[in-house]
Amino acid sequence: MPGSESTPIRNVIFDMGNVLMTFDGPYFASLFTETPEDAALLDGALFGTTMWSLLDSGTIDRETMRRYALDHLPERLRPNLNECFDHWPEHSEPIAGTNELGIRLKREGYGIYVLSNANTRIMDQLGHAPVTPYLDGCVVSAKERIMKPDPAIFRLLCLRYRLDPAECLFVDDNADNCAGARLAGMHAFHFTGNVEALEAAIRQSR
Structure with a gap:
């Protein structure tokens, strides 16, 4: 992970498809x-x-x-x-484990965001996610005309919401997108369905 090992994660940025909501x-x-x-x-x-x-x-x-x-x-x-x-x-169905984790983290004081390669009607899908009312922000590729894994879209999210990339963990089921986040200075977690491992990665930075 980039940055100092002493820098705690304060913000978790979720992909939508196959992280918060199914896409098949x-x-x-x-x-x-x-x-x-x-x-x-x-x-x-x-x-x-x-x-x-x-x-x-x-x-x-x-x-x-x-x-x-x-x-x-x-x-x-x-x-x-x-x-x-x-x-x-x-x-498109909510993925229970990640939604529950996102809500729990928000209640603990973490910033919770979504960064998704999706079309402009993203809320037709994301609106069904239990974590959505708890989000602090959302960046959507079609609205910005930038797509993951371009590091520019990660930098845009940080600029818009005044986040320090070193304090952010990006979660995606696509390893290339995780690489883009790291190039932008974030931590990244390649999600393959193991919510416990994701939570452990977040907790170990405290």
């Missing part, structure tokens, strides 16, 4: 189709395309994403695509 494109697609083959087609045209990253980066808007996906599906699946595109966030 194939599963979402399966909810709006009747066969595995159709689910694969829908997932490939929507969640599994590089255009999804352009949506998260703010380079394209939602309707451009929708038109692209529609153009890459058989006509019979276009109603399924529209339903999926509009309603998949309703099927």
Whole structure:
């Protein structure tokens, strides 16, 4: 971890997808189709395309994403695509352990933030997270036109909320994003589902 070992962590910055809320494109697609083959087609045209990253980066808007996906599906699946595109966030489930940890840390005096590569309608998904009312701030890639792992988005969060990077721990399920946080001077934890290990990493800095 960067910085002095004596610098305590005062702020925990969570990624959203697969840290606070589930994100599983194939599963979402399966909810709006009747066969595995159709689910694969829908997932490939929507969640599994590089255009999804352009949506998260703010380079394209939602309707451009929708038109692209529609153009890459058989006509019979276009109603399924529209339903999926509009309603998949309703099927994103809170990850109990990290939400509970975030709430507990906030009550103990830590700053709690979210930094996510997501589109501008992030609250359709994050709004279901129990930790959301406890957040001190949120930075979203599509709104800033910067994406993780670019260190610039981590620096932007620190500047906006007046945080010392050396006092921040960033939590993400993507190791490359963790590397970007470290380049910005933060501590980082690669989350693979072990909430106890995450909490231990936070506690050991005190």
